[in-house]
Amino acid sequence: MQLEQQTLLDMLYYMKLAREVETRIECKLFRQGKIVGGVYTGRGQEAISVASSIQLEEKDCICPSHRDMGAYIIRGLTVRKILAQYMGRKTGVTGGKDANMHMGDLRHNIIAFISMLADTVPVATGIAIAYKMRRQRNVVLCYFGDGATSRGDWHEGLNLAAVRKVPVIFICNNNQYAYSTPLEKQMPIRDVSIRAKAYNMPGISVDGNDVMAVYEATREAIKLARNGGGPSLIECKTFRMSGHAAHDDARYVSKELFQKWEKKDPILRLETSLIGDKFVTKKEVQQMDTRITQEVDEAVNLAENDPFPDPEETLLGVFSDRSAEAPLSFAESFFSSNRWR
Amino acid sequence: MSTVTYVEAIRDGLREEMLRDQNVFVLGEDVGVYGGAFKVTEGFLSEFGEQRVVDTPLSESAIVGAAIGAALMGMKPVAEMQFADFISCAFDQITNFAAKCRYRWGAGVPLVIRGPSGGGIHGGPFHSQNPEMYFVHTPGLKIVAPSTAYDAKGLIKSAIRDEDPVLYFEHKFLYRRIKEELPTKEYLVPIGSADIKRSGKDISVITYGAMVHNALEAAEVLAQDGIDLEVVDLRTLVPLDKEKVLQSVKKTNKAILLHEDVRTGGFAGELAAIIAEEAFEYLDGPLMRITAPDTPVPFSPPLEKFFLPKTSDVIRVARYLAAY
Numbered sequence: 001m002q003l004e005q006q007t008l009l010d011m012l013y014y015m016k017l018a019r020e021v022e023t024r025i026e027c028k029l030f031r032q033g034k035i036v037g038g039v040y041t042g043r044g045q046e047a048i049s050v051a052s053s054i055q056l057e058e059k060d061c062i063c064p065s066h067r068d069m070g071a072y073i074i075r076g077l078t079v080r081k082i083l084a085q086y087m088g089r090k091t092g093v094t095g096g097k098d099a100n101m102h103m104g105d106l107r108h109n110i111i112a113f114i115s116m117l118a119d120t121v122p123v124a125t126g127i128a129i130a131y132k133m134r135r136q137r138n139v140v141l142c143y144f145g146d147g148a149t150s151r152g153d154w155h156e157g158l159n160l161a162a163v164r165k166v167p168v169i170f171i172c173n174n175n176q177y178a179y180s181t182p183l184e185k186q187m188p189i190r191d192v193s194i195r196a197k198a199y200n201m202p203g204i205s206v207d208g209n210d211v212m213a214v215y216e217a218t219r220e221a222i223k224l225a226r227n228g229g230g231p232s233l234i235e236c237k238t239f240r241m242s243g244h245a246a247h248d249d250a251r252y253v254s255k256e257l258f259q260k261w262e263k264k265d266p267i268l269r270l271e272t273s274l275i276g277d278k279f280v281t282k283k284e285v286q287q288m289d290t291r292i293t294q295e296v297d298e299a300v301n302l303a304e305n306d307p308f309p310d311p312e313e314t315l316l317g318v319f320s321d322r323s324a325e326a327p328l329s330f331a332e333s334f335f336s337s338n339r340w341r
Numbered sequence: 342m343s344t345v346t347y348v349e350a351i352r353d354g355l356r357e358e359m360l361r362d363q364n365v366f367v368l369g370e371d372v373g374v375y376g377g378a379f380k381v382t383e384g385f386l387s388e389f390g391e392q393r394v395v396d397t398p399l400s401e402s403a404i405v406g407a408a409i410g411a412a413l414m415g416m417k418p419v420a421e422m423q424f425a426d427f428i429s430c431a432f433d434q435i436t437n438f439a440a441k442c443r444y445r446w447g448a449g450v451p452l453v454i455r456g457p458s459g460g461g462i463h464g465g466p467f468h469s470q471n472p473e474m475y476f477v478h479t480p481g482l483k484i485v486a487p488s489t490a491y492d493a494k495g496l497i498k499s500a501i502r503d504e505d506p507v508l509y510f511e512h513k514f515l516y517r518r519i520k521e522e523l524p525t526k527e528y529l530v531p532i533g534s535a536d537i538k539r540s541g542k543d544i545s546v547i548t549y550g551a552m553v554h555n556a557l558e559a560a561e562v563l564a565q566d567g568i569d570l571e572v573v574d575l576r577t578l579v580p581l582d583k584e585k586v587l588q589s590v591k592k593t594n595k596a597i598l599l600h601e602d603v604r605t606g607g608f609a610g611e612l613a614a615i616i617a618e619e620a621f622e623y624l625d626g627p628l629m630r631i632t633a634p635d636t637p638v639p640f641s642p643p644l645e646k647f648f649l650p651k652t653s654d655v656i657r658v659a660r661y662l663a664a665y
Contacts, residue, residue, distance in 0.1 A: 061414075094446045104446040111413065112446045114437050122403040123438065126410020126418075133366065133392050133416070153433070156403035163398060317444045318480050319580070320504035 003215065005279050011054060011211050012274065013288060015046040015267045018070040020292050021079055024300060025086055026246050034304065035086045037099045042067030044209070044241030047266035048173050050074065051214035052141055052234075055222060061109040061127050063120040063142040066101040067173050067240075071143065076108040079296060083303035096309040097317065118148035121157030121170070128166035128231070139225045140168040141218075147178025149192055158233070162199040167225035169218065170233045173208065175240035180252045196233035208236025209266040239264075345523050348516040350490035351455075352381050354497035355419060357527065359389055362417060365501055368395035369404055369421030378423045379457055379516055401430035405454060409439050412452040417501055425456030425510055426470045439506040440481030453500045453507050458486075459551055459601055460649055461514035465640035471550070471602040471633075476508050477578050477611075483532055484578040486510040488553035490521045492576055495530025503532060512551040519554070535582035537589070541571035544662050545589040547612055548599040549575040552650060556599060559655035568663045578608055586612065587620050594625040595662045601650060604632040626665040629658050 022041040029035045042049070049068035053075060056062070064071045072082065077093060085092030086100055093103040094112070104112025111127070113120045124142035131138045148154055149172060161168050172192045176183045189195070196203025202224070206213040214236055221232035239261035243250035274280045345353065359365045366389075367382055373396035376383030385394045397404050401422060408418035422428045428435070435454065442448045460469035476482045483505050487493040493511060500507035538553055539560050546556040553574045560570035573589050575582065590596050596616060598609035609630040616628060631650050639645055 098445040102445065104442075104448055106413065106448050111410075112442070112448070114441070116433050116437055119406065119434060119438050122400075122406025122434065123410040123413070125403065126407030126412075127414050128410070129395075129407055130411040130414035130416045133411075153402050153406065156398070156400040157406060159398055160400060160403040160407060164395075317447065319483070320443065320449055 003212070007054070008270070008274060008279060011050050011215075012267070012270050013292070014050045014054065014070050014074055015211070015270070016288065017073060017079070017292050017295070018046050018050065019043060019267060020296050021073070021082065022069055024296055025083070026242075029083070029086065029300070030246050036088070039086070039246035040066040040101055040244070041242055042069055042173075044261060044265060045173055045175055045238045046070050047211040047214050047270075048171065048208050048236045048238065049143060051211040052169075052171055052218040055215070055218060056141065057138065059109065059136065060138045061111065061124075061140045063111045063113060063124040063127075063140060064101075065113050065117065065120070065143045065145060065148070065173070067145065067175070068143050069101075071141075072103055072110060075110050077103060077105065077110070079299035080302045083299055084306045087303055087306070088308065089303060089306040090309040091303070091306040095313070118144055118151040118154040118157070120144070121148070121154050122160065124168050124170075125157045125161040125164070125166060128161060128168040129164055132164070132166045137226050138167065139222050141171060142168055143171045143173060145178065146172060146174040146176065146183060146192055147181070147186055149195060150178075150186055158195075158199045158201070158231070161231040162201050165228070165230035167228075168231045169221040169225060170231060171218070172233065172235045173238060174235050175238050177240050177244070177253065179244040179248070191235060193233055193235040201231050201233060203233040203235070205235040205237060208238035209264045209269065211266060211270050343523060343525060344520050345490055346517050346520040347490045347493050347511070348379060348381060350494035350523060351497050351511055352383065354494040355381070355501075356385070356388075358498055358501040359385070359393065364415060365417040365419065366393040366395065366411075367419045367421065368397050368408060370397055370399055370423045372396060372421050377421060379513060381421070381455070401427050402434050405431040405434040405439065408452045408454070409434060409442070409450055412450045413442070413448055417451055419453045419455060419501060422454060422456040424464070424468050425458035425472050426467045428454070428456050428472050432475065435476065435482065435506070435508075436479040440479045443505065444481055449504045450506050451504050453497070453509055455497075455509045455511060457513040457516075458510045459512040459514050460638050460645060461551070463640065463642060463645060464638070466637040469638035469645075471510070471600070473508070473510055473578060474602060474606055474608060477608065481506070482579060483507045484510070485532060485576060486512070486550045486578060487530075487576060488512070488515070488538070488550055488574050490519060491523055492530050492536070492574075494523060495528055496532065496576065499529050499532050502529075507532065510550070514551050515554075530576065533577050533580040533582055535585040536574045536576055537571065537585070538574045539570060539572040541569035541593065543569040543593055544595045544597060544659050545571045545573055545593045546597045546599055546655065546659075547573045547575065547586055547589070549578065549608075550601060552599050552601050555650065555652045556655055558652040559659060562652070562656055563659055566660075568659055570659060583615060586615065590616050590620050591623045594623055595665070596624075597629050597631060597655065597658055597662065599631045599650060599655060601633055603635050604630060605635050607632050626662050629662060631655060631658055
C-alpha cells in the first residue's frame with residue numbers, strides 16, 4: 001500500500017504531538033503538582049489511535065480509551081482544552097466535572113469513556129445501530145485494551161454488533177498488561193483477535209507499532225463496515241512503555257522487555273522510514289519537533305491561566321432541567337445560601 | 342373515551358410516541374416476534390418493522406449500552422427489561438454511564454428503560470422485585486412508577502420525550518387487573534408531579550405503584566369509622582414532588598409512608614427524613630412506615646402474602662395513628 005506523503009507526515013505529526021502532550025502531562029505538570037489525580041499515557045502505542053482515527057469522516061464517531069491521545073486530537077480537541085481538562089479547569093473538556101482521559105464532545109463525535117473498561121463497547125454498538133437505522137454510511141471506532149476483553153460487556157457488545165451486523169470497528173490495544181496483570185493471566189489465548197471467531201466477524205492481529213499495518217487493517221475494516229458488511233475486530237499488538245498510570249513504576253515488568261520494545265518505537269520507525277525514503281529530511285523533522293514543542297508550550301501557558309470552575313457548579317448539570325437539579329439539603333439551605341460548616 | 346387496562350395504556354402511549362417520532366424505537370428480549378413477555382409491544386413488529394422493534398440477545402448490559410449509544414446520536418430508545426429484576430445485569434451501564442453522561446460532559450442520554458416490577462404474581466425472588474432504590478440513590482436518573490392506566494400512558498409519553506434517562510417501573514400486578522376510561526385526545530402526565538388520589542383530612546398515606554390501590558381500599562374501610570385518609574400518589578420518585586408531600590402532611594399532621602419495596606433504605610425513609618426536617622412542627626404523631634420486610638421476595642403463596650404490605654396493614658396503622 002502506498003500512502004500519500006501528506007498522510008504519512010500527518011501521522012508522524014499527530015503521533016509526535018500526542019507523545020509531547022502526554023510527556024508534558026506526566027513528566028512535568030503532574031510532578032509539579034499542577035495536575036492531580038490519575039495520569040495515564042499511551043507512550044509507545046501512538047500508532048494505534050493515530051493510524052485509525054485519521055481515516056474517519058466528519059460524522060463518524062470514536063469511543064476512545066485511556067491510551068488514545070492521538071485520536072482525541074485528530075477528532076478536534078485542542079491541546080489547550082485537553083490540558084485544561086487535566087488541570088480541572090472550567091475550560092477543560094468536561095469543565096472540571098471529570099478527569100484526565102474521560103473526555104467527550106458530541107460536536108466532534110467523541111464519546112467519553114468511563115473507568116469501567118469495556119462499557120463503551122455496547123455503547124459503540126448502539127451508535128452503529130443508530131447509523132444503520134438512519135441509513136447513514138458512517139462508522140464507529142471503538143478502542144479498548146487487552147484487559148477490557150475479559151469483561152462481560154465486551155462480549156455482549158461484540159455479540160450484539162455481530163447479530164445486528166452494524167458498522168463498528170473494535171480496536172484492541174494489546175499492550176500486554178492490564179495494570180500489573182500480564183496477558184497470560186488475563187486470558188488463555190495469545191491473540192485477542194481469535195475472539196472474533198466466536199462472533200463470526202473478521203478478526204486480525206497486526207503490529208500495533210507499525211502505522212502502516214494499523215492503517216491498512218483499519219482501512220479494510222472501515223470499507224467493510226461502510227458497505228454494510230458489519231463489524232470487525234483488529235488487535236494491535238504493542239507494549240505499554242510505562243506503568244499503568246503515573247504513580248506506577250512498573251517494577252513488575254522486566255528491563256529487557258522495555259529495552260526490546262523501545263527499539264520498536266512507532267514514532268522512531270516511521271521517522272526513520274520517511275527519512276530513508278526521502279519523504280522528509282532530518283531538518284524538516286527537527287522543524288516539526290520544534291513546532292510541536294512551541295504548540296504545547298503555548299497551550300500549557302494558556303491552560304495554566306485558565307480559571308477553575310466555581311464551587312457551586314458542583315450542583316449543576318445533573319439533569320436537563322434546572323427544576324430537577326440537585327438541591328442543597330434543608331439544613332444547608334436553612335443556614336446559608338452557601339454550604340454551611 | 343375508551344376503557345383500557347394498565348398494560349394497554351402503556352402500549353398505547355408507546356405506540357403513539359413511535360407514530361409521532363421516527364427516532365423512537367424499542368429494544369429488548371422477545372419484544373419483537375413475541376410482543377414482549379407481558380405483551381406490551383404486541384403488534385409492534387408488523388407495524389414498525391425490524392429496525393424499530395429490535396429483538397436482542399439475552400444481554401441486559403448490551404441492551405442498555407446500545408440504548409445509550411443510540412440516544413447519544415439523537416435517537417429515543419425505549420429498552421425493555423423483561424423483568425425489572427434483571428436490571429441488576431445492566432446496573433453499571435445505567436448508574437455509571439447513562440446517569441453520569443450529562444454531568445460529566447454535557448451529553449444528554451434521552452433513553453427510557455421499562456421494567457415490569459413488583460410481586461403478587463407468585464414470581465419468586467427473581468421475578469418480583471422492586472429495584473427502584475438502587476437507582477433513586479444514583480444522581481442523574483429520573484424514576485417514575487405509575488399506579489393507574491391514565492398515569493401509565495401519560496408518563497410513558499413524558500418519559501420518551503424527556504431529555505434525561507428515565508427508569509419506568511410498571512407494576513406487573515396491575516397489568517390486567519385495573520382498567521379505566523381514558524381520554525381519546527392526547528395527554529401527558531408530567532414527570533415530577535405527584536397526584537392526590539384521594540383527598541382527606543386526618544392522615545396522609547404517601548405511596549406509589551400498586552400500593553396506591555391498597556391505600557385507597559383502606560381509605561374506603563376507614564371512612565366508615567370516620568377516619569379520613571389522604572392518598573398521595575408520588576408517581577415520580579425522582580425528581581420528587583416535595584411540595585405536594587409537605588402540603589399534605591401540613592394539612593393532616595400525620596403520615597403513613599407506604600411501599601412494596603423492602604424497608605431498609607426504602608423510599609419511606611427518605612420521605613420521613615424530609616418531613617422531619619421540613620414539617621417537624623406540624624406533626625401530631627410518629628411517622629409510620631409500612632413496607633415489605635427486609636427479605637428477598639419469597640415464592641410460596643402464603644410466604645409471599647405475608648411478605649407484601651396489605652390493606653389491613655394500612656388500616657391497622659391508620660387506626661393507631663388516628664388514636665394517637
